[in-house]
Amino acid sequence: MIVRETHLVPAGINGVRLSDYARTIFESLPSRKGVAKAIKRGEIFINGAPAGSGDWVEAGQTLELVDLQQRAPKIFPLPLETVFEDDDLAVINKPPGIEVSGNKFKTVENALAGSLKPSPRPDALRWPRPVHRLDYSTSGLLLVAKTAGAQRLLGQGFEERRIHKRYCAVVMGPIRSGGSIDEPIDGLAATSRYEPIEIVPSLRSGHLTLVDLFPETGRTHQLRIHMASIGHPIVGDPKYGEPGNTLKGKGLFLAAVELRFPHPATQQETTVSIDVPPKFASLLARERQRWNKFNG
Template identity: 55%
Template sequence: MVVIEAHVVPGGTESIRLQEYALHIFSGINTNQGIKKAIKRGLIRVNGLQASTGLWVKAGFKIELCDLELPPSKIYKLPLEVVYEDDHIAIINKPGGISVSGNQFRTVQNALPYNLRPSMRKNALPVFRPVHRIDSPTCGLLLVAKTADASAKLGKQFEDRLVKKRYRAVVIGSLHEKGKIDMQVDDKDAVSTFKLVKKSPSIRNRFLSMVDLYPETGRTHQLRIHMAGIGNPILGDKIYGTEGEILRGKGLFLCAAELQFSHPDSGEEMSISIDPPYKFGRFMEMEEKRWEKYNSESEIV
């Protein structure tokens, strides 16, 4: 059994049961049912011992997520763009519309063996492990650990908020040049900042804005909730978007465009970035042309 993620409960943590607490600390499991199964199978251990779902978590407890070292039964043969790869880590460009992991077969995790080289290191993981989450409709950079050491060290960097992430999005409405959003998500502190990239007029929405988003905390759906909360929902957001302005078949206009972190083996400062999908800029251009055409025809009339 290999420890793939570890967490020490900080001081000041309110009284909470293990099943509920563990849901928010491990990147590899993001459902209550998944946490419950992992605890019952002995994959989540507290202070080195098997624990129960009802255990009350206390400050100083060391909670570990372990792996049974069983390879996936089936490999999902989905080609993925590999942006970076070595013997310790890999970074892939996750397509929108597919979950990173979960109980279903069609996940990014099940497609990783089809796209990545096995690690030759002694502590290589039998199953490649994504070390953070990206919402299913979101596309972009996903960091993957190939060894147990890489998984543990990257997990610690995420826990200590040392990993910097930049997202590119198209949102509805007009925004200032930059701003900060301090708004709780699920009754927990959450902070994001944004910088305007460009703005275009739109007949349907008055304005569309392309922005870079920087989450300072890592709450579920944080950026989507924050942008909707200030009145600028992300284009194509079926959950937090404005009814009547959801684009059918075009997906969510949110891309994880850049990651900055320390390499878990060499310590080198890594900065990996990609361009957002072509549709982001193209849609704004088309909306602006429609606006210009509409206004020129109005002037003639």
């Protein structure tokens, strides 16, 4: 067990809920929700004992935020493309077909320490931490914190919807105008916007559309579920797509291509973007060529 942060409760603090107090003292806990998760995982201690969700804080107590992992993760030797990096954070281009984190060895998180420079900041994390997730099959931009302060502030940014993401996808069928989808997912409100970029004819699918997607909430599989719900599933989606929707060996045609966020150290608006993956353009060009050839 590694103690990440320690705090001695000063005089005058009595009868304050741990869930309210902890988020004001621990740099790496961004919110009440983050505190609740840490308590549930057994990562907050009061006077050397694991804290409970109903505990209260009193003067003189010692609060500790711990990391239950005994040592830094074993480095997974996966070369990662670093799109942006400074002393506080990094943005990497996640390849498809790999988990961001979890109990497996082959994860992006286990590859980060071998790909990024250590931070010289006083609150540098022992190893870089992703601050959000991308699906196993989704490629693209992933925000990574290198300091406790960046982890906390970026977490707040996601919770307060001050971090904006743009995805690019190829979907089935023609989409001729932009729109918005408000469809709950697992009982929770979820909103996505879409804007068509290019429509191509397809012998196989009728039409394919290259779209920009903007999730305004962050539910699991949100874009995949929402596009399927309006009859335009993302190409290569075996879970929410239609029979014949996948292309052998090509994967899911969904990529996170832009992040816009207030930098945690300066609060300046920062935008990081990448090009649409080459396989998207290749698919559209191939479908258009086949259509033209068949139709003379």
